[in-house]
Amino acid sequence: MRFAVCVFPGSNCDYDTYYVIRDLLGQEVSFVDHNTKRLDAFDCVVLPGGFSFGDYLRAGVLASKTPLGNAIVEYAQKGGLVLGICNGFQILTELHLLPGALLKNENLTFLCKDVYLRVENNSLPFTRKFEKGEVIKLPIAHGEGRYYVPEEELRSMEERGQIVLRYCDEKGNINSKANPNGSISNIAGVCNKEGNVFGLMPHPERACEDLLGYRDGIILWHSLVA
C-alpha cells in the first residue's frame, strides 16, 4: 500500500507515523505538505497529530482551509481511506468529513496519559483485526478532545455504527470515571457513514512496540494492510 502522511505547519507526529508505516509495516509512505492538491497516487491518507497552524482560532480549522484540506475532501468523497489521529481528527471534523466537534477538555488540563478503549465497531478497514468489544490501551495527549455532537445526531450515529471507540475502564465498562475529557457518550473515535474516514483522539502510532510497553496500536495499522 502507498500511504500519504499529511504535514501541516505545526504537525508533530508526522515522523512517528512515517516510521511506523515504513519500518514496522514495511509499506510505501510519503510526506505531503499543506499545498498538495492531488492525492490520487495513494491508497491511504493519514492526518497525524500535532498543533497544525498553532491551533489558532480553533484546533484544525486553519489546516482545513488549505489546498491539502480540499484534496483530502475530494479523496474521501471518492472512497479513499482517510485516518485522522488527534489533531488529524480535529481537522477531519472541521472539513465536515466527520460529524461533531472537539472542544476543550472538561477539566481544562492538557491530558497526557494511557487510556483504555472499547472497540465498538470492528467492521472498518481500520479496525478489522480487533475483536468487537475488545479493550485496548493507547496513549492520549490533547487539550481539546471533548467530543461533542447534538443528541439527535448521536443516536443516528450509533444506529449506523459510527461510534468506533469509547473510553472505558480496564474491564471495558463505560462510565464517567473512565471518561478523561468529558466527551459525550465516552466517545474517543468515530467514522463517517461510509466507513472510509476514521478519526480518533488516542495515538495508535505511539503504541506499536513492546519496548514502549504497548501492543494494541500496531493492530490498527495491521488492519489497514490486511
Next chain:
Amino acid sequence: MVEYKVMKVRVIILPKKGLLDPEGRAVKEMLLDGGFDVKDVKVGKVVELEVGEGTDIKALVERYLVNPLVEEYVIE
C-alpha cells in the same frame, strides 16, 4: 489616487447556549471565590477585521471564523 474605503468589523464569538463551557465555569468559580455575586460567565473570543467595502462579512464569518455547531456570534 482612488480612495479605498475600509470597514472596521468586530466579531464576538461565544460558545453556544446550553453547551458546556469549562473556561466560563472556571472563571465563574474564581469570581465567586473572590466574593462577587456572579450568575453566569462565558468565555469566547473577539476577532477584529478591517475589510474592503462590500465584503460579504456573513459569509466570511460563517465559512471561516465560526463553527456553527458549537459557537454563536455577533457582528458589531
